[in-house]
Amino acid sequence: MQDVIVVGAGPAGNNAALSLASQGYGVTVIDSRENIGDKLCTGLVGEECFRRYPIDPGLVYRDISAASVIAPSSEVVRFETPSPVARVVNRVAYVSSFADRATEAGAEYRLGHRVVRLDQCKDRVSVVTESGTTDARSLVLATGFGSQLNRQLGLGEPSDYVVGVQALVQTDGVDEVEVYLGRDVAPGFFAWLVPTQPGYALAGLLVRKNAPERFANFVSARQMEGKITELVDKPSCWGIPLRPLRKTYANRVVVVGDAAGHVKPTTGGGIFYSLMASEVASETLQQALREDQLSANRLATYQKEWKSLLSNELEVGYSARRVFEFLGDSHISSLICQAGKNGFVSELAASPDVFFDWHSSMIGKIMGHPTLGSVLRLVNPLLARMAKPSGPTEIFVPEPAEEFSPEASMAETGTPV
Numbered sequence: 192m193q194d195v196i197v198v199g200a201g202p203a204g205n206n207a208a209l210s211l212a213s214q215g216y217g218v219t220v221i222d223s224r225e226n227i228g229d230k231l232c233t234g235l236v237g238e239e240c241f242r243r244y245p246i247d248p249g250l251v252y253r254d255i256s257a258a259s260v261i262a263p264s265s266e267v268v269r270f271e272t273p274s275p276v277a278r279v280v281n282r283v284a285y286v287s288s289f290a291d292r293a294t295e296a297g298a299e300y301r302l303g304h305r306v307v308r309l310d311q312c313k314d315r316v317s318v319v320t321e322s323g324t325t326d327a328r329s330l331v332l333a334t335g336f337g338s339q340l341n342r343q344l345g346l347g348e349p350s351d352y353v354v355g356v357q358a359l360v361q362t363d364g365v366d367e368v369e370v371y372l373g374r375d376v377a378p379g380f381f382a383w384l385v386p387t388q389p390g391y392a393l394a395g396l397l398v399r400k401n402a403p404e405r406f407a408n409f410v411s412a413r414q415m416e417g418k419i420t421e422l423v424d425k426p427s428c429w430g431i432p433l434r435p436l437r438k439t440y441a442n443r444v445v446v447v448g449d450a451a452g453h454v455k456p457t458t459g460g461g462i463f464y465s466l467m468a469s470e471v472a473s474e475t476l477q478q479a480l481r482e483d484q485l486s487a488n489r490l491a492t493y494q495k496e497w498k499s500l501l502s503n504e505l506e507v508g509y510s511a512r513r514v515f516e517f518l519g520d521s522h523i524s525s526l527i528c529q530a531g532k533n534g535f536v537s538e539l540a541a542s543p544d545v546f547f548d549w550h551s552s553m554i555g556k557i558m559g560h561p562t563l564g565s566v567l568r569l570v571n572p573l574l575a576r577m578a579k580p581s582g583p584t585e586i587f588v589p590e591p592a593e594e595f596s597p598e599a600s601m602a603e604t605g606t607p608v
């Protein structure tokens with residue numbers, strides 16, 4: 192019997208396998224895909240992630256130190272940082288590099304096997320695939336978005352999600368990340384062009400409804416502008432959780448990564464949080480395996496620890512996301528325009544406590560901005576309390592925002608899923 196079975200060889204599963212196998216535990220990783228890491232993703236990862244989980248420089252397509260945000264009014268605001276804040280990587284190769292190191296450390300990989308059932312017994316977990324059953328003392332469930340296995344264990348599923356759609360395109364003159372906002376493009380969310388290798392970019396968007404139609408419109412608008420010259424592959428869709436599972440552990444089981452909802456709700460980026468959460472899971476499991484104490488009560492420590500690391504970000508980020516979904520196009524355009532004025536964007540970009548992967552302090556700064564904050568505070572006073580502005584606290588009396596009406600905006604959107 193193995194010490195641990197990891198189901199899912201994405202960033203979360205591979206990193207858990209690497210860390211457990213490196214400590215001498217017997218680990219088997221099972222994934223239904225043959226090609227590790229080949230899952231819909233843009234591969235945009237922040238600098239902190241690379242410092243903690245380094246990557247072969249040969250796998251980096253681009254360093255990112257500038258991005259343009261295109262408002263619904265077509266106004267463009269450009270962010271630029273003195274040094275790169277993120278990189279666009281070959282996602283498949285990056286995720287596989289964790290699996291390669293886990294294999295070197297002794298983990299066994301079984302690819303092309305779908306897990307169809309999990310049986311929790313008193314002294315083991317049985318993992319059933321179409322080709323047989325494997326037993327282990329414990330299980331890391333890292334199956335990504337939409338797995339039925341969470342539900343089978345009685346852990347439910349993340350209560351909110353969004354759909355991502357993306358395809359590789361050929362481009363002309365797209366050398367920086369471009370982010371598009373507005374109800375015509377991606378209501379409540381955003382669309383992107385992220386350049387990869389010269390002449391190519393990943394085009395995509397996040398949306399609650401009608402993802403393929405929205406994507407087709409986005410691509411044809413960029414084709415009319417001459418930015419996209421050709422669609423290289425067919426667009427694909429995949430879900431992204433926006434809220435964490437209420438319970439991410441059970442007897443002998445921990446749930447990590449997208450399966451647990453370890454994703455930034457602001458942008459849908461989940462690689463870094465998955466990697467960090469898998470490390471926390473591995474530390475808890477190692478201790479529990481040593482003590483042979485694998486009850487749900489014992490593994491509850493895992494949830495306590497990942498929450499102390501990520502919970503504030505997930506909560507503040509989700510509130511900010513919901514506020515953003517309430518805003519109509521005129522409000523978004525006016526916020527973007529205000530942000531571009533008086534050097535606020537440059538101030539944000541240069542601020543030492545604004546990070547690519549930690550958004551609560553940036554949300555705090557925006558809430559503290561005289562004009563931007565007053566609009567947003569009207570929508571969600573709770574967010575204002577959660578996202579404490581950094582720097583000297585000042586008492587601020589908000590001016591009433593012009594023509595702002597959350598109800599009207601909500602009517603425009605319809606009730607989100």
Ligand SMILES: Cc1cc2nc3c(=O)[nH]c(=O)nc-3n(C[C@H](O)[C@H](O)[C@H](O)COP(=O)(O)OP(=O)(O)OC[C@H]3O[C@@H](n4cnc5c(N)ncnc54)[C@H](O)[C@@H]3O)c2cc1C
Pocket residue numbers: 198199200201202203204221222223224228230231232233234235236304305306307333334335336338340355356357395428429430431447448449450454459460461462463465
């Ligand atoms: C369009 C789009 C763009 C994105 N862009 C970014 C980005 O730029 N940066 C970023 O940080 N994040 C991005 N994300 C999110 C990111 O891809 C995920 O957060 C990340 O992959 C989560 O890792 P994971 O290991 O939890 O799950 P996954 O990477 O989804 O891996 C789960 C694995 O489990 C396997 N599996 C599932 N069920 C079973 C089963 N029953 N049996 C066996 N195996 C199973 C799957 O085959 C898969 O390999 C994007 C997501 C989307 C949809």
